Amino acid sequence: MNLDKVLIVGCGNMGGAMLQGWLAGGVAPGRITVADPRMAEAPAGVMLVREVPVADFDVVLLGVKPQLLDAVAPQVAPAIGQGTILLSILAGVELATLATRFPDAKGIVRVMPNLAAAIGRSPLALSGQGLDQAGRDAVTALLEPLGTPEWLASEDLFDAVTALAGCGPAFVYRYIDALAAGATALGVPRDQAQRLALATAEGSALLAASSEHGPGELARRVASPGGSTQAGLDVLDADQALVRLVEAAMTAAERRSAEMGRDARGG
Ligand SMILES: NC(=O)C1=CN([C@@H]2O[C@H](COP(=O)(O)OP(=O)(O)OC[C@H]3O[C@@H](n4cnc5c(N)ncnc54)[C@H](O)[C@@H]3O)[C@@H](O)[C@H]2O)C=CC1
Numbered sequence: 001m002n003l004d005k006v007l008i009v010g011c012g013n014m015g016g017a018m019l020q021g022w023l024a025g026g027v028a029p030g031r032i033t034v035a036d037p038r039m040a041e042a043p044a045g046v047m048l049v050r051e052v053p054v055a056d057f058d059v060v061l062l063g064v065k066p067q068l069l070d071a072v073a074p075q076v077a078p079a080i081g082q083g084t085i086l087l088s089i090l091a092g093v094e095l096a097t098l099a100t101r102f103p104d105a106k107g108i109v110r111v112m113p114n115l116a117a118a119i120g121r122s123p124l125a126l127s128g129q130g131l132d133q134a135g136r137d138a139v140t141a142l143l144e145p146l147g148t149p150e151w152l153a154s155e156d157l158f159d160a161v162t163a164l165a166g167c168g169p170a171f172v173y174r175y176i177d178a179l180a181a182g183a184t185a186l187g188v189p190r191d192q193a194q195r196l197a198l199a200t201a202e203g204s205a206l207l208a209a210s211s212e213h214g215p216g217e218l219a220r221r222v223a224s225p226g227g228s229t230q231a232g233l234d235v236l237d238a239d240q241a242l243v244r245l246v247e248a249a250m251t252a253a254e255r256r257s258a259e260m261g262r263d264a265r266g267g
């Protein structure tokens with residue numbers, strides 16, 4: 001299946017990261033049209049329009065805020081022909097909700113990426129309807145320049161995966177800031193603490209990604225028995241303090257996604 005012509009509707013932080021990732025990954029700019037009333041300018045070779053054109057696209061990527069679904073749907077519907085696959089990155093908004101707004105789409109796929117799509121390093125969780133295996137393979141191939149697409153066993157996992165893959169970078173950035181703030185409190189100059197915290201996070205993530213060992217074992221290898229790392233881990237692990245805090249944050253994020261999905265259902 002040839003997914004040649006792509007329309008991005010709403011090219012802000014996340015749509016823009018996907019556009020950047022596709023171009024960096026070698027997708028020809030002439031294949032992509034962007035419809036966005038506020039985007040200042042598009043990268044060279046990408047067509048930027050202010051209103052959704054009436055034309056046949058192989059793929060339409062919906063990249064607006066979930067709350068705008070009903071305002072945007074009537075404008076987008078004419079760009080969706082019988083052969084068009086709709087991709088939606090809207091947090092919370094379910095396949096069934098999208099199907100009522102875009103009944104003509106050949107297939108509908110929810111995608112949960114994150115901002116690392118811009119550098120080809122995003123997880124991309126997928127759940128879809130209406131596509132055969134060839135259609136799913138074509139979607140997977142289209143998304144591969146952005147990172148690591150993987151299909152979920154069930155759409156029911158989508159809000160949980162949104163909390164992890166979609167929101168996750170913000171949680172990781174907070175942790176990096178917390179490392180820097182911790183060092184600053186111990187007297188390290190703020191800018192130096194920030195540099196060291198970022199380099200520590202970057203090196204640790206790269207090592208974990210290339211290691212045969214999981215994060216638990218890697219942490220064990222950092223911590224000499226009776227040493228300083230163990231003293232710090234004892235604080236994070238006491239009463240599962242860190243795990244409980246992160247679980248609470250992810251539960252809040254998951255609930256908010258589900259709430260946005262319910263709001264969109266009613267529209
Ligand atoms: N920001 C992130 O890290 C992630 C965001 N998402 C999802 O991506 C979607 C967009 O989020 P952001 O990029 O953060 O928001 P954003 O506000 O940065 O981007 C939204 C874009 O939609 C455009 N827009 C507004 N009205 C429009 C219309 N009528 N037609 C076409 N374009 C229109 C805006 O000009 C803007 O460029 C949301 O549904 C969100 O749930 C999903 C995963 C991660």
Ligand SMILES: O=C(O)[C@@H]1CCC=N1
Nearest residue numbers: 091162165166167168
């Ligand atoms: O905050 C949000 O609602 C979106 C979904 C995942 C990341 N950003």
